[in-house]
Each structure stands twice: as structure tokens, then as C-alpha cells.
Amino acid sequence: MRTQVAIVGAGPAGLMLAHLLHLQGIESFILETRSRASIESTVRAGVIEQSTVDLMAATGVAGRLLKEGCPHHGIYLRFDGKNHFIDVFELMGGKTVMFYPQHEIIKDLVAACLAVGGDIRFEAQNVRVSDFDTDHPKVQFQHEGQEITLDCDFIAGCDGSQGICRNTIPASAYTIYDKIYPFSWFGILAEAPSAGKLIYSYHEKGFALVSSRTPNLQRMYFQVDPNDSVANWPDERIWAEFYARLEGEDGWTFESGKIIKKDIIGMRSYVIEPMQYGRMFLAGDAAHIIPPTGAKGLNLAIADVKHLADGLQHFYATGNTAELETYSSKCLRRIWRAEHFSWWMTSMLHRFPDDNKFQQKLQLSQLRYTASSHAAAYSLAENYAGFEG
Numbered sequence: 001m002r003t004q005v006a007i008v009g010a011g012p013a014g015l016m017l018a019h020l021l022h023l024q025g026i027e028s029f030i031l032e033t034r035s036r037a038s039i040e041s042t043v044r045a046g047v048i049e050q051s052t053v054d055l056m057a058a059t060g061v062a063g064r065l066l067k068e069g070c071p072h073h074g075i076y077l078r079f080d081g082k083n084h085f086i087d088v089f090e091l092m093g094g095k096t097v098m099f100y101p102q103h104e105i106i107k108d109l110v111a112a113c114l115a116v117g118g119d120i121r122f123e124a125q126n127v128r129v130s131d132f133d134t135d136h137p138k139v140q141f142q143h144e145g146q147e148i149t150l151d152c153d154f155i156a157g158c159d160g161s162q163g164i165c166r167n168t169i170p171a172s173a174y175t176i177y178d179k180i181y182p183f184s185w186f187g188i189l190a191e192a193p194s195a196g197k198l199i200y201s202y203h204e205k206g207f208a209l210v211s212s213r214t215p216n217l218q219r220m221y222f223q224v225d226p227n228d229s230v231a232n233w234p235d236e237r238i239w240a241e242f243y244a245r246l247e248g249e250d251g252w253t254f255e256s257g258k259i260i261k262k263d264i265i266g267m268r269s270y271v272i273e274p275m276q277y278g279r280m281f282l283a284g285d286a287a288h289i290i291p292p293t294g295a296k297g298l299n300l301a302i303a304d305v306k307h308l309a310d311g312l313q314h315f316y317a318t319g320n321t322a323e324l325e326t327y328s329s330k331c332l333r334r335i336w337r338a339e340h341f342s343w344w345m346t347s348m349l350h351r352f353p354d355d356n357k358f359q360q361k362l363q364l365s366q367l368r369y370t371a372s373s374h375a376a377a378y379s380l381a382e383n384y385a386g387f388e389g
């Protein structure tokens with residue numbers, strides 16, 4: 001079998017890349033280890049930046065997002081027993097973020113790809129990439145009992161943080177920059193009415209986050225020890241923890257409901273540089289991981305593949321690889337801004353095991369400054385809405 005661009009992974013990065021390439025008349029082929037039902041139901045991101053919305057709208061895949069997504073004008077920082085609103089919409093002159101679940105974006109992109117005859121091989125097994133240091137890269141895999149070799153011009157490694165593409169690059173060809181945080185997030189999905197607010201709460205018992213997926217489906221998190229386990233948290237204990245961390249003198253409260261999912265998410269920052277080796281390009285979580293505090297991962301994945309699609313279009317139009325050679329440097333500028341922002345938000349809002357009272361005073365001072373200074377609030381808003389420069 002042969003294609004122009006072999007894409008490993010049908011997450012937001014891989015699917016959006018296939019969509020952008022199709023619009024430019026470039027053929028691609030997607031391999032995905034999971035089933036269609038599984039990728040279309042895994043709950044992950046929800047905060048979608050304006051630039052992602054704009055790209056989806058400009059390329060004709062934002063119909064449902066624009067109808068069913070919920071625009072959010074800002075976020076609340078909750079500390080000192082009160083909510084403090086950061087009005088992102090006002091500060092950014094009308095730019096804001098949209099709430100629309102990642103798995104709904106996946107459904108929209110899978111449908112768009114299949115509607116134009118795109119090839120996605122779900123439940124592919126034993127996927128291997130090779131020869132990307134030549135002009136004839138290969139992807140081999142098993143599908144429905146058959147061993148298949150796919151010849152291609154380029155490989156896009158869009159296979160997320162646990163994928164295989166990154167690990168096949170010779171270790172001497174890249175540098176890894178990473179940081180592991182000394183806590184995780186305990187996440188729940190609950191059938192409960194929306195609190196109508198996106199709240200980042202700093203509390204002496206630890207960080208908590210209130211967010212919505214739909215008016216009746218809430219995604220909420222609190223920080224836990226990285227060695228904690230879901231089994232330690234019966235529903236009553238979870239709700240008691242949320243109420244304790246979100247209590248306050250302002251009397252603000254929220255409604256609990258039926259918990260339909262519980263998980264623990266590790267907190268890590270990670271970047272590989274460069275994001276390309278020969279004719280293989282890494283995009284999205286395969287190349288960088290961001291703690292979810294800044295809500296950036298999906299948005300960066302989409303920004304990466306826009307650069308990659310532009311570089312590939314230039315190559316197929318001219319035969320020249322100059323644009324592709326700048327792929328990493330174009331992506332990394334925005335990635336490092338997002339890495340810094342997410343690290344900054346994480347550092348300001350969480351309790352660290354080795355914190356002393358001095359550091360906690362500094363965190364509170366930073367929160368008060370951010371909530372009361374136009375310059376500080378503007379900086380948060382600019383990064384939250386997505387800084388592309």
C-alpha cells in the first residue's frame with residue numbers, strides 16, 4: 001500500500017492533519033490502535049481556544065461546535081473565601097474560549113474524514129515506523145489478521161504521549177526537557193447541573209477545579225498525592241472533599257450529582273526538541289505534554305498540525321523542503337509559552353508537599369495581584385485565550 005502522508009494516531013492532531021491535507025489535495029492514511037467507539041467516547045479536554053475554533057470554522061468542521069459549544073467569557077480564581085473574576089472576553093477585546101468536549105471534536109473530525117473517503121484503520125496492531133531517515137519511509141502494522149506495509153513520503157507521529165513514534169528516533173538526535181509535579185489530579189465526571197462558572201480554587205486543603213462539559217455534565221478535579229488510588233475515594237468522600245475545598249465566606253456553592261467516572265491524572269511538563277527527524281514529524285502530545293491546568297494540550301496539537309500541513313503543502317507544490325525544515329522552530333515558540341503558562345498556573349494554585357508558610361504567602365500574594373491588577377489579569381487572559389506570538 002502507498003500514501004503520501006502516513007499518520008499514526010487518530011487523536012485531535014492526527015485527524016485534523018488528515019482534514020487539512022485533504023483540503024490541499026494531499027493523500028493521507030491514518031492508523032489508530034483503539035476502536036472508533038473508544039476514541040469517540042474518551043473524556044479529556046474541554047477548553048477550546050479561539051484560534052482552534054477559527055481554524056475549525058474556516059475549514060468547515062465547526063458546525064456542531066458553534067451550535068452546541070458554550071462560550072466562556074472568563075475564569076474565576078477562588079481564594080480568600082471568594083470568587084474573583086478574570087474577564088478574559090473584556091480584557092482580550094472579544095476573544096475568548098469555548099467549552100466543547102474533545103471527544104465531540106473527535107466525532108466531528110472522524111465524520112469529516114470518512115465523508116470524503118479518507119482511510120482510518122481503527123484497531124491497528126503492532127504499528128512500527130522505519131526508514132524515515134531516507135526518502136522512502138514505511139509504516140508496518142497488522143489489521144484484521146493481515147500484515148500490511150504502507151510506503152509513504154512522510155510520517156506524522158500523532159500518537160500521543162504513550163505512542164511509538166517518538167521512541168524510534170535515535171536518542172542522540174533530540175533533547176528532552178521535563179518536569180514531574182509532586183501531585184496528581186483526581187477527576188470526576190458527574191451528572192449534575194452546571195455551576196455556570198469555571199473555577200480554579202486555591203485552598204489550604206489543596207487545589208480544586210470546577211468545569212462543565214454540558215449544562216448537565218460536570219468535570220471536576222482536586223489535587224491528590226500521586227500514589228493515591230481511585231479505590232480510596234467513595235462518592236461521599238469525593239463530594240465532602242469538593243465542598244471543603246470550595247467553601248467560602250461568600251456562600252457560593254454548587255450541586256452534587258451522580259458520579260459516572262473517576263480517574264487520576266498525572267501532572268507532567270515535557271518537550272522534545274526538535275520535533276522532527278528526517279521524514280518523520282511529531283505533533284501534539286507525542287512531542288509535548290502540558291499539565292492540564294492551562295488547558296492547552298489540544299489547542300497546541302491543532303496549532304502544530306496547521307504548521308505541518310502548511311509545510312507539506314509547500315513541499316508538494318514546489319518540491320522544496322524549506323518550510324518543513326522550520327516546522328519545529330515554528331511550533332516550539334508557542335509550545336514553550338504554553339508550557340510556561342501552565343507551569344505558572346500550576347505553581348500558583350497547588351499545595352506542594354515541601355511548601356512552607358513563606359511560599360504559601362507568596363502564592364496568595366500572586367493570586368491577589370492577579371485578581372486586582374489590570375496588567376496581571378491581562379497577562380493571564382492573554383495566555384488563557386491563547387498567545388500565538
Ligand SMILES: Cc1cc2nc3c(=O)[nH]c(=O)nc-3n(C[C@H](O)[C@H](O)[C@H](O)COP(=O)(O)OP(=O)(O)OC[C@H]3O[C@@H](n4cnc5c(N)ncnc54)[C@H](O)[C@@H]3O)c2cc1C
Nearest residue numbers: 009011012013045046047159160284285295296297298299
Ligand atoms: C484531564 C485532562 C484535561 C485536559 N483539558 C484540556 C483542555 O481543556 N484544553 C486542551 O487544549 N487540552 C486539554 N487536555 C490535553 C488534551 O487532551 C491533549 O493534549 C490532546 O488529546 C492531544 O491530542 P493528540 O492528538 O496529540 O494526542 P491524543 O489525543 O493522545 O491522541 C493520540 C492517539 O494515538 C493513538 N495511538 C497511540 N499509540 C499508537 C500507535 N502505536 N499506533 C497508532 N495509534 C496510536 C491513541 O490511541 C490516540 O487515539 C487535557 C488532558 C487531560 C488528561
